[in-house]
Amino acid sequence: MQGRAYAGYLLPVIAISAMLFLLILTLSHLTAVHDQMRNNDQANMTWVLSRTQIKTLRLQASARQHDGSAQANEELVHHLTLLLSRLHLLVEGPQQRFLKAIDTESELLARTEAFLDTYQGAVQGKVLGPGQLEILVAQLVILQEELEQISRKVMFRQWEIDGRQLDGYRNTVLGAITLLVGILFCSLFISAKLLLTLKRTQAAHATELRSMELEARLISEQQANGLYRHFASMMSHQFRTPLSVMDASLQRLLRTRGPLSREELTRRVGKAREAIVRLTTVLDTLLTTDHPLETERLPSEAYELRLIAQRAIAIQQLTTPHARIELKGGTDTVLAKCNPGMTEQILLNLLSNAVKYGPPGKPVMVRVHEGGDMACCDVTDAGGLLAENDIPELFKRHFRGVQASVAPGSGLGLNIAMQLAQLQEGRIQVGVEPGKHTTFTLMLPLATVSDTPVTKGSERSDDT
């Protein structure tokens, strides 16, 4: 498997290495041409020889026309000076080597050196006699012939050199072109490979995104399904509190001996009616939200969390009249963006747990406050029996902690509370100080100024 993965890299690595190798070769080729082009050592040779020939002829003419006058002598010395200068050039290193390479048998160089030796003194003031002039002319004739012969050879040689040099440039440039074609192919291959990989990566990325989206949708579907499946158990749990309130009121009514005053009757029946109102509120919540389990449809209005807490406490007091529940904290208005019916149910579930699991006789504290951008309501009991390990499991359906064994329950209350909180974009946090107290905090989004507070409490249930 791993071998296969490496095999995928093999071709691109070979292509890149080949391209780098070809690039280096091309560079060296071009550098070679660059250096060759600077080499123009022999470029002067034809010109040097032609100038020397001209000076030889000029001196010959001057010597032949010499009439013995000082002016003629001056002219002769001038032309001799110029010829000597040219001959000096011929016997200098580069020119000498070139001439030797062309014709090893030529006597031109030896003749030139001899000529220089003989006449160097003549330009420094010595006057040449008629006999010497004849010798000079004879020497110049021979020199001229030699120069002519070698000039032709130099010219051929120069053409050969030029041709060879051009061949060299052509070959090097051709080599560079071939290498560049190779580089082109390599880069085309690499580019194609790159584009293909890019396309594949993008396709894979799109598939991944799609599958993540599908997975998220599946999870939310599953959650919704779960809620619908457990709808009955949820509802029965939520109906239990108002029903037990009604039951208690009616039982007390039955147990009453003797006639009841009109006021007493009204009070007791009133309690039962309030429980009915509770039931109606639960039903109302279900009915007014077309689909109670879809968050998108939940109304989000600003409600004063303290008022909702007060109502929840009052209802809880009906079922457990002996329990002490105290609403603490300041009187500052804390507005939550929520559904009042659901919030009330959450708090009722938290309160009933606190009363159930808190030590008897110790009060349950309720505190409404702001925490960051959340509206919070703490429900604290003086229990502190909750085990740390249980906290993550606490909100799972039918989970019952160690302390729950002391009281009856279905293990649904916290699960429902959490789900209702989440439906309102809120959550429930648990804090335990072992042996001292346990705090459940309902956190709901804090209402901003734009969430116009249409109502400051759960007025809807009052009207029913």
Add this chain to the structure above:
Amino acid sequence: MPIRLFHAYWYLLAVILGTAFFLTPAAVGAVQDSQLPLAPPEGPVILVVAGNIARVNIEDEAHFDELMLQALPTHTLHTHTVVTDGTHRFDGVLMRDLLSHVGAQGETVRALALNSYSLDIPVRDFHEFDVLLATHMDGQRLRSHNKGPLWIIYPRDQHRKLQDIRYDYRWVWQLHRLTVQ
């Protein structure tokens, strides 16, 4: 307090005048030197500078003999040449020094050799490079039956740009006349 200040002004004035007194002859001398006509040559003339020049000695030309050239600041250069083997030492005068000595104004200089070789050289060459008007090669006086009396030498080894045939043909030997244009 005003009296002391008054003294300070006098002191300052004295210092300024004193400085001016010592500096003036040198400054005036320098100015005059570059504006004075050239002294006439005493020995055989080696070089003639003609054309657009401010300082002349014979008619409207500047004629130089050996001594007059030697009086100019000398400069040394080590370089290869295209017609010889190995590195050589050249001594002589910088072209730009010579041109400024004669107060030359122009864009090009026409160089003329004894062998009738003639060539226009841009003056900017002499400012861009230390171009030498060589009188000596390897310590030996250049002779006219070789490459003397003067040879224009470019610092070929010091600048890669100069290793080019387009600069090589500016190395005029047997030079004897410059015309500023």
